[in-house]
Amino acid sequence: MAYRRRQQIKPAAGLLILLVLATLFSAATGRCQTEATAFAAIHPEQFSVETGAILTVTLNGGRQAEIRLPEVAGLHFQKRGTSTQVQMINNSFSSTTSQAYLVQADRPGQYTIPPISVAVDGTTLTTNPVSFEVAQSQTVPPGQGTGSPQTRSNTSREGAAMAFLRVVEPREHSWVGETIPLRIRAYFRQDIKVNLSSLPTLKGEGFVMPQLSQNPQQTQEDVNGTSYSVLSWDTSISAVKEGKQSLSVDLDATLLLPRRGNPFPPGFGDPDIFQDDFFQNAFGGFESRPVTVSSKPFTLEARALPTAHQPRDFSGAIGHFSLSVQAKPTEVAVGDPLNLTMTVAGSGNFDLVKAPQFPEDPRWKTYPPAAGFKQGDGPNQGKKTFERAVVIKDSHVTELPPASFTFFDPDKEDYTTLTSPPIPITVKATGQGQAAPAPSAPASPPPAVKAEPQGSGIAGLAPIHLQMEGLQKGIRPVFTRAWFIIMQVLCAVLLLGVLLWRLRRSYLRNNPALHRKKEMRELFESSMARIAEAAERDQTRYLAVCRRAIQEMLGRSWRMEPSAITLADLEKRLPPASGLIAVFAEAERGAYANYALSVDRIRQYSEIIRKELSELP
Amino acid sequence: MKPTRRISGLWALLILFAITSSAVAASTPSAETLFQQGNDLYGQGRYQEALQIYVRIADREGVSAALFYNLANCCAQTGQTGQAVLNYKRALRLSPADSDIKGNLDLLERNAGLFRQEVSWPNRMAALLDLDQWCLLAGFALMILTLISLAGLRLHNGRQLGRWISAACLLIILLSSAGIAARYRQLDEAVVVGSDARLLLSPFPAASPIGAIREGQTMYYRSQHGAYALVEDETGRSGWIAVKDIGLVRGTASGSTPPFKQAE
The missing domain is CATH 2.30.30.40 (SH3 Domains)
Incomplete structure (x- = not known):
């Protein structure tokens, strides 16, 4: 807002400079308009004591004008601004200066402002007198108050009604108990801040209105050129007693009106500028004014419902309804319940809509219905659903009879009875179904129960249990019990272990180098174990075991048949200094000589074998 | 002399305590005795009194399927339909396969005009077992799967059969999980x-x-x-x-x- 204000001030300053230059120029040339005139006008000519009108004093041809406003009892004038226009026609300049005043009245009445004196260039001019009318209050809508709509809906912001309330009137008559729609629309001028003190209330006797919503629909609307914020409530009223009643709707609100007058002390700048909306808003220039906005009274006649030919099953429903009935399932066994869904839809007083009548018959048993209501789009529209359980006790029943619903039609001014079509069903005569607790054929009491003397009970119940079984502290789901959780966690851990094991095995199988390395390690360990055993127990076989171990390890390493490896192969492929050659040669000699080695030599050979075989690739 | 007197006093206290405890125990009937009393009262048609005894057992000792069932029967006989349905359902939680409980609940619901809503076939399948049964089935299948997997590490014969059993277990676990998800609402089941x-x-x-x-x-x-x-x-x-x-x-x-x- 402040930014916008600055934007407006800049062009105004430029314009002022231009005007000053033009005035100086015209003074220098000395060819101004020769004769000055003055006149006054007020706009609008009718306004209320809460608002005001703008008095404009216009001077044509003058430059330095001094306006002296007359004193008028009951009227206040506030200077609102000056405007000047300069024209140049055929090198001749003319200027028009207008001074605006806000005129407010203390009380209603007819007023006349006498001619206003204007001093121009040493002469005094007078304007015409100005007459206008001040009304009492303007919280009535245009066209509904004392003034004409055209007068109240003019383009002046002060001249338009601040708030008014309209009721979209229902019919001229209704029926006692009937719910008729009502639309309440509260209009508030858009430039006025409003706080609602209450929701709209119905004034008058014989009719009631339900509690309204705290959140009405909000729209904007232009009424005779003035923009209004409109709050709308769609509701309904219903008559509680017959007779002609005068009704209206009231709404309490607090209007926050801009405070008239300069909130700053005298000499604090130009007072006109503080009359602007920006400053009025920024410096809290508002005054609260509680008002009660009332609608135009309307008359409604409530008539009593005709008692002649009133159907017996009429429950008080008034409106326009339709009936639909469904059964589910349509194939049942004797004794099994089926669900009868009866839906009454339409518009009307659903509070008094009772369940449609379903005929009683010994061949079936019905139960009290459960009701549910679903609101429709309008205030009186909706759908009420009744679900009634029906247990068929006779297998010869082939259809469900019609259900009926009676209501009063306000348009026809008569009662209407809706009847649903019969619903074909299939009833199976099963043994289990026949054992159902039909009152005509009660089942025999169970043997474990000695007697069932109390009449309120159910016949056919299975007998009580005689063993109490193990007691527990409560009903706990099995998945919250410790043993179940432990078992599941254990299984999960084991499964995970198996899975990891299988993955590892698969990894080794798919990696030959790792697999071979592992085989070599296993072979080495088993060979060394055999050598150690031979050294311990059978020293005559020691050399043969060593020779075999060397052949197996080298065969695996060189990818050769172990038994085909000879001393020549060792001498050819191993380094000359390798201890394995000496051990292998000793073993070959020993194979023929069959002698035993000393303990020291055995330990020495074992070390050589361990060292060199462990280093094989 | 003093230690001897002290020991004698302790003995006297112990004997007194034992006598008092046995007297209290004798005056407080056991849960079994109370249960039998409740059954007798039920047999005589004194349902309200039987109901009070069953409630007393439940409050003091704990609950069982039979206790809930008998309690529900008392409620049904005294016209307390809501409490009867509630206790039959509680009994079914503890003993889901008991035909007496199912039969009485079904009879009571039909008699009271309480019909069950039509449900889709997946929900009907899920309703074949209750939440605990689905959990146990899934747990059992997991256990078998674990055993088969462990056996597969050592045994090399019958691997094909093992695979089939494992697949069946996995299928059961999958179906049970769906059943658990569908029946999980059962935890919040309540009765008017x-x-x-x-x-x-x-x-x-x-x-x-x-x-x-x-x-x-x-x-x-x-x-x-x-x-x-x-x-x-x-x-x-x-x-x-x-x-x-x-x-x-x-x-x-x-x-x-x-x-x-x-x-x-």
């Missing part, structure tokens, strides 16, 4: 026990009623606000109901009072 219970728009006494609900009707508990519980019926309609008018099936109490939080 008040005869004039009303479903309200908000948890306040003056709130507008949404519709009537029937005693014995199954609801699903959602939350609690003061003396009201937010519930949903099998059609998805939700609203507030007075805590005193509803009982949770998984409750630990005997059924005379619903096991909700203490109403504020």
Whole structure:
């Protein structure tokens, strides 16, 4: 807002400079308009004591004008601004200066402002007198108050009604108990801040209105050129007693009106500028004014419902309804319940809509219905659903009879009875179904129960249990019990272990180098174990075991048949200094000589074998 | 002399304690005795008295399927349809395969005009077992799968059979998981026990009623606000109901009072 204000001030300053230059120029040339005139006008000519009108004093041809406003009892004038226009026609300049005043009245009445004196260039001019009318209050809508709509809906912001309330009137008559729609629309001028003190209330006797919503629909609307914020409530009223009643709707609100007058002390700048909306808003220039906005009274006649030919099953429903009935399932066994869904839809007083009548018959048993209501789009529209359980006790029943619903039609001014079509069903005569607790054929009491003397009970119940079984502290789901959780966690851990094991095995199988390395390690360990055993127990076989171990390890390493490896192969492929050659040669000699080695030599050979075989690739 | 006197005094105290304990034990009947008393009263048609005894056992000793079942029978015989349905359902939780419980519940519901909603075939399949049974089935299949996997590490014969059994176990675990998911709502199952219970728009006494609900009707508990519980019926309609008018099936109490939080 402040930014916008600055934007407006800049062009105004430029314009002022231009005007000053033009005035100086015209003074220098000395060819101004020769004769000055003055006149006054007020706009609008009718306004209320809460608002005001703008008095404009216009001077044509003058430059330095001094306006002296007359004193008028009951009227206040506030200077609102000056405007000047300069024209140049055929090198001749003319200027028009207008001074605006806000005129407010203390009380209603007819007023006349006498001619206003204007001093121009040493002469005094007078304007015409100005007459206008001040009304009492303007919280009535245009066209509904004392003034004409055209007068109240003019383009002046002060001249338009601040708030008014309209009721979209229902019919001229209704029926006692009937719910008729009502639309309440509260209009508030858009430039006025409003706080609602209450929701709209119905004034008058014989009719009631339900509690309204705290959140009405909000729209904007232009009424005779003035923009209004409109709050709308769609509701309904219903008559509680017959007779002609005068009704209206009231709404309490607090209007926050801009405070008239300069909130700053005298000499604090130009007072006109503080009359602007920006400053009025920024410096809290508002005054609260509680008002009660009332609608135009309307008359409604409530008539009593005709008692002649009133159907017996009429429950008080008034409106326009339709009936639909469904059964589910349509194939049942004797004794099994089926669900009868009866839906009454339409518009009307659903509070008094009772369940449609379903005929009683010994061949079936019905139960009290459960009701549910679903609101429709309008205030009186909706759908009420009744679900009634029906247990068929006779297998010869082939259809469900019609259900009926009676209501009063306000348009026809008569009662209407809706009847649903019969619903074909299939009833199976099963043994289990026949054992159902039909009152005509009660089942025999169970043997474990000695007697069932109390009449309120159910016949056919299975007998009580005689063993109490193990007691527990409560009903706990099995998945919250410790043993179940432990078992599941254990299984999960084991499964995970198996899975990891299988993955590892698969990894080794798919990696030959790792697999071979592992085989070599296993072979080495088993060979060394055999050598150690031979050294311990059978020293005559020691050399043969060593020779075999060397052949197996080298065969695996060189990818050769172990038994085909000879001393020549060792001498050819191993380094000359390798201890394995000496051990292998000793073993070959020993194979023929069959002698035993000393303990020291055995330990020495074992070390050589361990060292060199462990280093094989 | 003094230690001897002290020991004698201790002995005297112990004997006194033993006598007192046995006297107290003799004066307090055991749960079995009470249960038998309740059964006798039921047999004589004194259902209300039997009911009080069963409730006393449940409050003091704990619960069992038979206790809930007998309690439900008492409620059914005294016209307390809601409490009867509630206790039959509790009994079924502890003994899901008991045909007596199922039969009586079915009979009671038919007699009270309480019909079950039509459900889709997947829900019908899920309803074949209750939540605990689905859990046990899944746990059993997992155990078999584990054993088969462990055996597969050592045994090299019959691997094909092992694979088939493992696949079957996995399928059972999968189906059981679906069953558990479908039946998980069972944890919040509740039953209307008040005869004039009303479903309200908000948890306040003056709130507008949404519709009537029937005693014995199954609801699903959602939350609690003061003396009201937010519930949903099998059609998805939700609203507030007075805590005193509803009982949770998984409750630990005997059924005379619903096991909700203490109403504020």
